[in-house]
Amino acid sequence: MMSTEPEFSPAPRIPTQQTPGTGTPEADPPADSRAAVAVAVDNPDAVELAPYTIPQVPAIGWDPASSPRRRWIARGLLGAVLAVQAALSLRLLAAAHPDEAAAMVAGRQQLAHLLHGTPVTTDLIDRIPGSPWLYPPLAGAATNAGGIWGTRLLSLGFGLLTTVLLYSLTRRLFNERVAICGIAAYAVLQSTVVGGFYGAPESLAVLLVALAAWLTVFTARRSPALALTAAPPTALACAVAHSAAFAVPALVLLALAAARPHLRPGPAALRALLLAAGTLLLLLPYGQLGKVARWSPSQGNAPGSAGSILLGTVQWGGLFTLLAVAGTVSYVRREQMNEHESPEDSDAATTRGQRVLLGAVLTSTALLIPAVHLWTGTSGALFRHLGYGMLLAAPLAGVGLTRLVGAHFRHPQLGILVWVALLALGMEQSALRYQNGPDSGRLLAVLRAHAVPRGHYLTEVDGLAEYYLGSVSKPEQWVSARAGTDYRDGAGTQHHGTDGSTAAIRDGWFTMVVLDSTAPEATDRALSAALTASGHYRLVAQFTSPTGDSGTYKVYLKH
Numbered sequence: 001m002m003s004t005e006p007e008f009s010p011a012p013r014i015p016t017q018q019t020p021g022t023g024t025p026e027a028d029p030p031a032d033s034r035a036a037v038a039v040a041v042d043n044p045d046a047v048e049l050a051p052y053t054i055p056q057v058p059a060i061g062w063d064p065a066s067s068p069r070r071r072w073i074a075r076g077l078l079g080a081v082l083a084v085q086a087a088l089s090l091r092l093l094a095a096a097h098p099d100e101a102a103a104m105v106a107g108r109q110q111l112a113h114l115l116h117g118t119p120v121t122t123d124l125i126d127r128i129p130g131s132p133w134l135y136p137p138l139a140g141a142a143t144n145a146g147g148i149w150g151t152r153l154l155s156l157g158f159g160l161l162t163t164v165l166l167y168s169l170t171r172r173l174f175n176e177r178v179a180i181c182g183i184a185a186y187a188v189l190q191s192t193v194v195g196g197f198y199g200a201p202e203s204l205a206v207l208l209v210a211l212a213a214w215l216t217v218f219t220a221r222r223s224p225a226l227a228l229t230a231a232p233p234t235a236l237a238c239a240v241a242h243s244a245a246f247a248v249p250a251l252v253l254l255a256l257a258a259a260r261p262h263l264r265p266g267p268a269a270l271r272a273l274l275l276a277a278g279t280l281l282l283l284l285p286y287g288q289l290g291k292v293a294r295w296s297p298s299q300g301n302a303p304g305s306a307g308s309i310l311l312g313t314v315q316w317g318g319l320f321t322l323l324a325v326a327g328t329v330s331y332v333r334r335e336q337m338n339e340h341e342s343p344e345d346s347d348a349a350t351t352r353g354q355r356v357l358l359g360a361v362l363t364s365t366a367l368l369i370p371a372v373h374l375w376t377g378t379s380g381a382l383f384r385h386l387g388y389g390m391l392l393a394a395p396l397a398g399v400g401l402t403r404l405v406g407a408h409f410r411h412p413q414l415g416i417l418v419w420v421a422l423l424a425l426g427m428e429q430s431a432l433r434y435q436n437g438p439d440s441g442r443l444l445a446v447l448r449a450h451a452v453p454r455g456h457y458l459t460e461v462d463g464l465a466e467y468y469l470g471s472v473s474k475p476e477q478w479v480s481a482r483a484g485t486d487y488r489d490g491a492g493t494q495h496h497g498t499d500g501s502t503a504a505i506r507d508g509w510f511t512m513v514v515l516d517s518t519a520p521e522a523t524d525r526a527l528s529a530a531l532t533a534s535g536h537y538r539l540v541a542q543f544t545s546p547t548g549d550s551g552t553y554k555v556y557l558k559h
Contacts, residue, residue, distance in 0.1 A: 071176070073176075074171075074176035074179070074180060077180045077184075078164070078167050078183065081163065081167075081180070081183050081184050081187050082160050082163060082164070082187070084187060084188065085159065085160065085163060085187035085188070085192065085193070085196065086156060086160060086196075088187075088188065088193045088426065088427065088430065089156055089159065089193050089194075089196040089197035089430075090156070090197065091431075092193070092194070092197050092430060092431070092433075092434050093434075094434040095440045095441055095444075095464075095468075096148050096199070096440075096463070096464065096467060096468075097198070098461050098462050098463045098464055098516075099127075099198075099199075099200050099463070100148065100151065100152075100198065100200060100463070101462070101463030101464045101466065101467040101468070102124045102127040102128070102462045102463030102466075103128060103135065103136055103139045103151070103199050103200060103201070103463070104139055104140065104143040104148065104151055104199060104463070104467055105124050105463055105466040105467050105475055106120075106122060106124045106125050106127070106128055106132060106136045106140075107135075107136035107137055107138070107139035107140025107141070107143060108140040108143055109121065109122055109140070109475070110125075110132055110133065110136045110137045111136075111137045111140035111141055111144070112140075114133075114137060121474070121475055121476035122466060122475040122476060122478075123479065123480050123483050123485075124462055124463055124466065124475070124480060126482075126483045127300060127462050127463070127480065127482065127483070128201065129201060129241055129242055129243060129299070129300065129381075130201045130205070130239060130240045130241040130242055131240065131286075131288065134201075134204075134236070134239055134240045135201040135204050135240050135241070136201075138154065138204070139151050139154065139199055142154040142199075148199065151199035152197045152198065152199055154199070155195065155196055155197060155198055155199055155200070155203035155204075156196050156197055158196070158203045158204050158206070158207045159192065159195060159196030159197075159203060159206075159207075160196070161207055161210075162206055162210045162391065163183050163186065163187055163192075165207075165210040165211055165213075165214045166179075166182065166183055166186060166210055166391060166394055166395075167179045167180070167182075167183045168214055169210075169213055169214040169217045169218070169395070170182045170183070170394065170395040170398055172217050172218065172220075173217055173358075173395055174395065174398070174399065177402055178395065178398040178399055178402050179395075179398060180398075181397075181398040181399075181401035181402050181405075181415070182394040182395050182397055182398025182399075182401070183394065183398075184401075184419060185320060185323065185397045185398065185401060185418075185419060185422055186320075186390060186391070186394040186397070188419075188422050188423045188426040189316075189317065189320055189390050189422065189426050190316045190317075190383060190425070190426050190429035190430050190433065191316060191317065191383055191384065191386045191387040191390050192387065192390065192426075193427075193430040194383060194384075194430050194433050195384060195387050200241075201240050201241040202241045202243060202244075202381075202384045202385070202387060204237075204240050204241070205237045205238075205240045205241035205243065205388075206237075206244075206387050206388060208233045208234070208236050208237035208240065208244070209233075209234070209237050209244055209247045209251070209388060209391060209392075210391055211233040212230040212231075212233040212234040212237065212251050213230075213251060213254060213391075213392065215229045215230040215233065216251060216254050216255050216258055216275070217254070217258045220255075220258040220259040220262060220263075221259070221262045221263075224259075224263070224267045224268075224270040224271045227255045227270075227271035227272070227274045227275045227278075228274050228275065228278045230251065230255070230275055231274075231275055231278030231279045231282055232278075232282060234248060234251055234275070234279045235278075235279045235282035235288075236282075238279075238283060238288070238292045239283065239288050242291060242292050242295035243295070243297070243381070243384070243385050243388070244388065245292050245295065246365055246368060246369050246372070246388045246389070247365055247388040247391075249364075249365075249368075250361050250362070250364055250392050251275065252275050252276045252279075253272060253357075253361040254362070254392075255268075255271040255272040255274075255275045256268050256269055256271060256272040256357070257357045257358040257361045257362075258358070259271050260350075260354045260357065261350045296376055296378075297372060297373055297376050297378040297380070297381065297382075297385065298376045298377065298378040300380075300520075301378050301379075301380025301381045302378070302379055302380035302519070302520075302551070303378055303380075303520070303521055304377065304378060304379025304380070305377075305379075306377075308379050309370060309373050309374050309377075309378075309379050309382065310370070310374070312379060312383070313370040313373075313382070315425075315429060316382075316383055316386055316429060317366065317386050317389070317390055319418075319421060319422060319425065320366075320390060320393070320397055320422060321363070321366045321367070321389075321390075321393060323397045323400040323401065323418065324362070324363050324366065324393035324394070324396040324397040324400060325363055325396075325400075326400045327359075327396040327397055327399035327400025327401070327403060328359030328360070328362075328363050328396045328399075328400075329359075330399070330400065330403045331355055331359055331396065331399050331403075332352060332355045332356050332359055335350055335355060359396055361392075362392050362393055362395055362396050363392075363393045363396055365388055365389040365392045365393070366386070366389030366390060366392070366393040367389070368389070369382075369385050369388065369389045370382070370386075373385070380518065383433060401415050401418065401419070402415075404418060440461075442541075442543055443461070443464070443514075443541070443543055443553050443555070444464060444465070444468050446540065446541045446555050447465050447469060447512070447514070448469055448472060450511075450512055450540070450555075450557055451465075451469055451472045451473050451512070452511060453472075453473075455473070455477060455511035455512065456477060456479070456504075456509060456510050456511050457473070457477055457478045457479065457510060457511060457512045457513075457514070458478075458479045458481050458485070458501055458505070458510045458512075458513045458514070458527075459478055459479070459480065459481060459513070459514040459516075460480075460481040460482060460514060460519040460524065460527070461514050461516045461553060462480045462482060465478050465514070466478050479501070479510075481498075481501055481513075481515075481519065481523060481527060482519055482520065482523060483497075484496065484497030484498045484499070484500055484501050484523075485497075485500045485501050485504065486500050487500035487501070487503050487504040487509065489503050489506075489507060490507065498522070498523050498526050498527075501526075501527060502526050502527065502529075502530040505527065505530040505531055505534050505536070505537070506530055506533065506534045507534075508534060508536035508537075508558055510558065511557075511558050512555065512556065512557050512558065513527065513531060513555075513556040514553065514554070514555050514556075515528065515553070515554040515556070516551060516552075516553055517551045517552045531556055536558055536559060537556040537557065537558055537559070538556065538557060538559060539554060539555070539556055540555050540556070540557045541553075541554070541555040542554050542555070
């Protein structure tokens with residue numbers, strides 16, 4: 001019996017057309033992105049075949065457009081980042097820093113004056129690096145409600161709101177992925193962790209800078225006149241803390257850079273001019289513009305060598321700044337599809353010049369702040385001032401982190417490695433910030449033991465005694481050596497400032513004198529010389545930081 005085997009017809013073959021004389025296939029004609037391409041096949045038996053088409057291959061394998069699912073996942077990750085940030089800040093338990101204590105004491109008196117007309121008797125108002133009528137009353141209300149915990153929780157609220165605004169503006173500049181990477185890196189920095197649990201005006205000023213940046217980005221596609229909405233928070237930030245002036249040039253140029261892909265050069269430049277003019281006009285009342293223009297990091301802060309300033313900058317923000325600069329360089333070279341919601345949208349496309357402008361604007365403040373501190377020779381408050389630069393550079397740090405990870409999370413281990421390094425540095429440096437200083441608890445014990453009801457006290461450690469020794473002394477009994485005092489000597493000569501303090505020491509007018517080596521060098525040297533020459537005082541206590549490089553407290557008591 002013969003068996004018959006099935007006959008197989010050859011598979012359909014897709015013919016190709018060749019260009020005469022070349023022997024190479026012709027390029028397929030362009031087709032609409034939504035249209036299917038019909039393909040002709042060999043069919044010698046004229047058998048009726050089902051229609052066969054080849055669909056158009058998409059440019060990418062996933063949909064870059066925003067969706068409810070992506071938004072909810074991003075919000076969940078945002079909540080996780082906020083939880084980590086809050087946990088890192090809440091673990092910092094220590095006595096009040098002199099700057100915090102000064103803000104709380106001045107705030108209580110300012111609030112009482114506003115509500116009840118009580119006269120302000122403390123001279124710590126001059127220690128506030130901004131308007132005494134903005135942040136101090138808020139700190140005073142928080143202190144009345146919960147003591148130092150109330151003030152620090154207020155700063156924590158400011159810090160968490162800053163991170164939320166940073167996420168929103170980064171998402172508008174790029175997308176959710178870059179935004180999450182940016183805030184994940186920003187939330188673990190030393191300046192963020194410490195600033196979020198530190199009762200100082202900078203915590204509110206950084207929040208206002210973030211609000212101004214968000215409004216600038218939010219209105220980028222709209223009328224240039226809407227850039228004026230960012231002027232009030234910009235001016236208010238400068239009034240709350242004069243150090244916010246570091247961020248003003250970047251905010252003004254951001255109004256141009258954020259709008260340039262959507263507006264012509266003229267309207268985009270008009271936005272920047274309107275923001276600058278609006279900010280200047282709002283700072284004119286009460287002489288705030290002059291105060292901001294005269295402000296310098298050296299006012300009331302410790303001096304430092306160039307080496308210490310550079311070392312602090314590298315330790316506290318070096319890796320993050322490097323990540324932001326790397327993100328800027330890679331973003332300038334090539335704008336990738338995974339950094340915008342609609343990469344094929346012509347309105348979202350940017351030129352290389354526009355990317356250079358945006359990257360330079362956002363990263364410049366992180367480099368400007370250390371440069372100014374180097375120029376003024378000041379290391380004090382550098383860790384707080386760096387917060388402005390880290391905030392503005394965070395979107396590009398997010399870009400740098402996404403470029404490390406790659407499209408479709410090709411190299412997640414690289415991103416995790418960098419983030420863990422940032423986390424470890426932030427945890428260690430923030431803990432050292434609260435531990436690396438003289439023991440204020442022992443200092444307060446000595447002051448409490450020697451304080452008398454009618455004594456007169458001169459201190460370079462502003463705020464601590466006024467806040468913690470309220471039961472044994474009054475704020476007006478403590479004179480700030482940094483501000484100096486008015487004193488009339490036995491011959492009837494009137495002395496002012498540091499000269500008044502030294503004259504009072506020579507006459508033995510002060511009951512106790514407290515020196516801090518981080519005070520301005522000229523003041524500390526003049527007071528030390530006066531104490532040695534007067535013969536009225538003896539050294540009763542001295543406290544140095546555990547590492548020996550963050551200041552020394554000395555207590556002198558009148559014989």
